[in-house]
Amino acid sequence: MGAISELFKKNIRQYGMIIALIFISIFFQILTDGILLKPLNVTNLILQNSYILVLAIGMVLVIITGHIDLSVGSVAAFIGALSAIMMVDMELNPVLAVVLSLLMGALVGAWQGFWVAYVKIPAFIVTLAGMLLFRGLTMIVLNGQSIAPFPKSFQKISSGFIPDVTGGGSLNVLTLIIGVILSVLVIYQEFRNRRISVKYGFEQSPVWMSVAKAAALVIVINLFTYVLAQYNGIPNILVILMVLIVIYSFVMNHMTMGRHIYALGGNEKAASLSGVKTKRVTFWVFVNMGVLAALSGLVFAARLNSATPKAGTNFELDAIAACFIGGASASGGIGTVVGAIIGGLVMGVMNNGMSLVGLGVDWQQGIKGLVLLLAVGFDIYNKSKTA
Amino acid sequence: MRHLSETILEMKGITKTFPGVKALANVNLQVKAGEIHALCGENGAGKSTLMKVLSGVYPHGTYEGDIYYQGQVCQFKDIKDSEGLGIVIIHQELALIPYLSISENIFLGNEQARRGVINWNETTVKTKELLATVGLKESPFTGVSTIGVGKQQLVEIAKALSKEVKLLILDEPTAALNEDDSENLLMLILELKKQGISSIIISHKLNEIEKIADSVTILRDGQTIKTLDMKQDEVTEDVIIKGMVGRDLTNRYPERTPELGETIFEIRNWDVYHPTQADRKMLDQINLHIRRGEVVGIAGLMGAGRTELAMSVFGKSYGKRISGQTLMHGKEVRLNNISQAIESGLAYVTEDRKHYGLILIDDIKRNISLSSLKKLSRRGVINENEEVLVAEEYRKKLNIKTPSILQKTVNLSGGNQQKVVLSKWIYAQPDILILDEPTRGIDVGAKYEIYSIINSLAAEGKGVLVISSELPEILGMCDRIYTMCEGRISGEVERKNASQELLMKLMTRSRG
Structure with a gap:
């Protein structure tokens, strides 16, 4: 038994969140008379949260480097709008349109990464500017209107199995x-x-x-x-998600690139003096975030089957909350992809469960806020106890 | 003379335990009124813990034993309590707010105010008085970030004086100071003694203790070894060291017979300008070389440009408009960024291992491998099993004292942290190692181990460049010594011709 408690102590944060997720699920399972874990609802849960989870994967990398990205919701909306223009207005091949959209996401990420990594403007400011800028661009390219419907094959990303x-x-x-x-x-x-x-x-x-x-x-x-x-x-989107989780976990845990990202977040100066190309790493982390924000925008547009000027509002906050609930540290250097996913699921299950119970959005917001605060508070309390 | 024999402070049977560790075991400390009392011991001996007990950082009830101060039993709940009685501690890491002025810092938490409204005139007048006492000529309105570390230390002391200090505790006050500033500070402590202020001074620099202390208490492994009277007992550095490490250190610098080979690294006509002040030349026409198997020293006062030289060579990580040549094995190499420098066979161990050397939240293993991940990986995938073996190998080789290589480096003592940094760079297999203050803040026993490591590197045929502010260290370790002054090489001396006096003369030889 000693081995188990030892193992548990070492990974209390990771296991703690999994256990919390299980408890929350059981809690709502009972409260909803077993609706929560019905096959239909589990499928819905995945579809509803997929775009936030995609964002959370990119966001946790950004947070590990010690930065933040507030623009992802706007970027998702912007790319969704561009994809609609390409597929609906210009009638481009959906595959080509998706590839171009992801490239546009990379460009957006490169734009923000440039200011953060090379000009050294704090990411909070750069991405706050990006949040306004890309929301504005979304409204401009859409002329304030929604564009719909998307081709059937494109909708399959979010609705297919x-x-x-x-x-x-x-x-x-x-x-x-x-x-x-x-x-x-x-x-x-x-x-x-x-x-x-x-x-x-x-x-x-x-x-x-x-x-x-x-x-x-x-x-x-x-x-x-x-x-x-x-x-x-x-669902198709679950396949995409699983592939992303496996790839990103592998990169972060087993590859040089991941090691460099953790080192950079842990101590930028020491990492730089150890030969880590800190500026380049920061730049690419933002490019990556741009691509994943674009993917998230596409998934959301496909699910809604329309591109709207208001799409993606507050996505950044959900993604950031998922990372912090999942154990990432606001000062950088700490966090995991799996943790961010679990954090995202905790929020997702709570959203879904509270909706099923019939709680209004007002209560949902408040309760989610408290959960975020308590999760991080618990984390910090734990750390100060072991230190 | 009566007051000298009076005891101002007595700590009796202090025992302090942390989970799993007994930091202090039945420690006794007696400080006479008006004396300077030195506290010596290796890192981890319990000096800082003892002082934290005294100043109330560890409140009454978290330790066993009694504190008598001016004849009264004291049970401090926090620092405010002890400060109220005139016990003020100045920590190694200064506690000044960089963006506030000198006067704002001095009266921080002790504002000259009435109902929350600060009387700035009174503050300024009092600050001026205090600054005069500590011999600082700055204006009270000067920002603390704009003055040097030496002066900041004086501001700290002025702050202590403003609290009507009776017992001043200084934790490694000269660790970050150059010789001049250290001298200044020591004189000031002596001056304060004349005014009846007692001091407890924690220091690794034994020559300073010899110079100013009236008595010295030696701690080892959380226990009091002995208290010596500097005048009555025959106290020498060797006696103190013996007490600290519990054994005779017959030689503080391990023996080595240098086997010098050909020149492997050379810097020619190296010019560097300040990174933000475009016209300020920081390094001027530096020429130096290192031979295979040679330990070369760079001596210089603070601000002479030693660290700037090392960092500008190491992948241009300092300075702008860098010109000059670097030659490795006789061939010119470009060292335009740090990875190029590492690949060309350079390694640089920084003077500030906590901020520039280690990822403190990462474990030993990941710190050691960070510079050499290429060696450990194939197509970007790290062989983590190999990584564990490497870390284990260096833990044994450099005698890093830790329960496991998975220990976070933040939990290690200074000496062991430095061994981790050295492991990282030795594993990178450089030809040239630049060591910037390699033994700063490290206890005597660990210093000896670091010196042995340096010697074995030289014996393997590497070139080692040691930057140090401690002249005995330079003299004890190096085959050849360059001195720097105001960004220039001001002298070059072979070991056999070198002496502290000669080096000091060269280090202060200004242009013209």
Whole structure:
């Protein structure tokens, strides 16, 4: 048991948030008489929160470098508007339009990254300016009107599901198969890690712990895919999200680039004197944020099936809140992609649950604010206790 | 003479425990009225903890033991309590607000005010008096950020005086000062003694203690080893060191027989201008070279341009309009940015390891690998297992005292932090290591280890450039010494010809 409590103590923030997420889910599951975790609602939850989660992934990188990006909501709206002009007005091929939109996002990110990294204007100011600038541009290019509808194939980003191989039946079989494949991968990965640590002569954690960990993951994955399979299967956007989470987690945890981002946020001067190209890293983190903001804008436009001047309002606040609830530090250097996703889900489940219960938007806002404050307060209290 | 024998402060049987560590175990300290009492000990011996107990940072009840001050038992709840009785502590890291003026800083928290309205005239008059006492000629309205560290230290003392201090505690007051400013400060402490102010001074610089202290208490591992009277007992640096480390350090600098090879690094006609003041030349026609296996020293007073030289060479990380040549193994190399400098075989260990050397919130392992991630990765993916092995290797090799390489560097002592920084740069496998104040704020035992590391690097055929403000260190370690003054090389001396007096003369040799 000592090993577990040790493990738990070390990762209290990460596990703490997962446990909080589970409790919140159970709480609303009971309160809504089991509606919350119905297949239809779980699918809805994913679709409703996907664009915030995409933003949160980019935002957590920005926050780790010690900056902030207030412009992402406006940028999402701007790119959504541009994509509508390209697809609806100019009738461009949707694939081409999506690629061009993402490129535009990169340009927007480069614009802001330039001011932050090379001119050294605080990101708060640069992106506050960006928030106004791109909201204004959105209204200009849209002439204050909404543009709709998008081509069917484009809408599929947000409303489509992966196909069912068997065609028909009450369960989406491909979804179940994917669950099994993921399970095999999880088990393989766990035992590969054990083999490697034998090779390097590292201390081994006991076998039962590896088995328990793999078993827990396998159960969660298959329960999840089973629930989704009961409705329409895995939404397309979930596939995109999972791919992003895996890629970004890998980059942040296992690649030089990620290490440089953490080092830069932890101590910019020391990182620079250790050979990290701090300006370049900061610049690219903002370019990345621009691309993900563009993606988020596309997902939102596809879901709404229209581009509106008001799209993306307050997205930046939700994304930032997700990062901080997920354990990122406002002074930089600390945070994880998975944490930001969990933070986003905590907010998402609460939104959804409170709506199902019938709480008004007024109450929802207030309660979310308190949750953010308490989560970060808990974090800081924990840190001061261990220090 | 009667008042000298009177005891102003007695701390009896002080025991302070932190979770898992006993920082102080039954410590006794007795300070006589009107004396200068030095407190010595290695880093982690418990000096600062003891002073925090005394000043109320650790309030009564969080420690065991008794404090008697002027014959009274004291139970301080916070710093205000102890300051009210005239006990003022000046910390190593100065607690001044950079953007406020001298007078605003001196009376911060103690404003000359009536019902919250500040009387600026009175503030200014009082500030002038205080500044005169500490021998500072600045105007009370000068911003604190515009004066040097030495003067800031004096402002701190003026601030202490404004609180009618009776017992002044100085934690490493000269650590960041050059020789002149240190001398000044020591004289001031002696002057205050004449006015009846007692002092407790924590210092690693034993020559300063010899110079001004009346008695010295030595702590080791949270225990009082002994208290010596500087006049009655035969106190020498060696006696103090022996008490601090608990063993004889027959030689403070490890033996080394230099084996010098060919010149591997050379700087020619190096000119550097100030980064923001376009016309201000910071370095003027610097020429120097380092041979294989050689330890070269750079001595100079603060402001002579030593750190500026090191940083401008290391990937132009300081200065503008840099001109001149750098040659590695006889061939000219361009060192336009830091990664180029690292790839060309340079390493630079900064003088300020907390702000410029370490990522404090990261663990030992990640700090060691940071400069050499390329070596540890393939196509940008880091081999983390290899990384653990490397970190373990250096933990053993450099004797970094830590339960694990996953320990965050913020939790390490100064000496161990410095070993982590050195590990980082040794693992980068440079040909030339520039070490800027490598032993600043490090205790005697760890210093010896750092010196041994420097020697082994030289023995491996690397060139080492040591910048240090401590002349004995330069004399003890270096084969050849450059002196700098006002941005120029003002002299070059072989070890066998060098003495403190000669170096000091060269370091102060101004142009013209």
